[in-house]
Amino acid sequence: MEIRTARPDDLPLLPPIERASGEPFRDIGMPEIADDDPMPLDALRRLHVWVAADPHPVAWAAVRELDGAAHVEQISVHPDHARRGIGAALLDHVGHWAAARGLTALTLTTFRDVPWNAPYYRRLGFDEVAEPSPGLAAVVAAEAARGLDPAGRVCLRRPTP
Template structure:
């Protein structure tokens, strides 16, 4: 699996991935989530230019370098916050989400950040229970930072609080950035706080995880 910085030409494909990844929510009675629009192209472009949008591809497969999943991240307080991570259901159960998060952990560690954080649905099997299996823990209310509280408030305004949600955190050290079963050479991309990254593949992380 190859993890690389997103290209401008990838962005419409990321919207397709997001639409497809939302469909399983219908089976849980969460059509509101399934029907939510994907991130607009200008927002995806802002993440790409800031160096905070990565995609996973499998160049040795029939899909070539086409994105199979993607992750967006924001610096929030002392952590790198996972704004969105989505995988094409057609490529599920290949460890793609785990690889994207492992790459994000490496990037956060390289920047001196102490943790990854995210917000997610409590009772959706591929949300909080999945993240708990890869090293995240639920934060109690008194543990929430100002940044996480602001994110939760924005989600509530969007209507996501009609189902239980939690904030989760995975503390990082240089030795613990990658989960068990992943290994390989990693090149950490630059993650500027202002736009300016070129429209190229950027730095690439290659790993042998499943």
């Protein structure tokens, strides 16, 4: 599995991966998450995006700099390739990229109680952020404006290597 920077011709392949990775939410009573629109291509073009390819993308991560950290806007692994360490490898890759840029941490927001969300990231070394930075607080506010209950969300942080 190769992890590399996404090429322009990779970008149209990423929304179907995101859509497929959202399907398990349907099984736990969160169909609105499964039915949520994937990240638009114009948004992807403004972010740092990496893919895990074999040889075509099967997973991806999109990141932006936020308050001195690399904020993971989205990470998606196609269910056919889940539970193989691909998401963890993408996060490690992003962590090394962030460290090389002088960023101090990876941050993300996720569902507090969904097993493949916060509990998974905690196993990968992320800790809950007690007091979100201004940028992270703005991310949470934007999520709330889109209908995500802040009580069910959590901000997580992992230092860069």
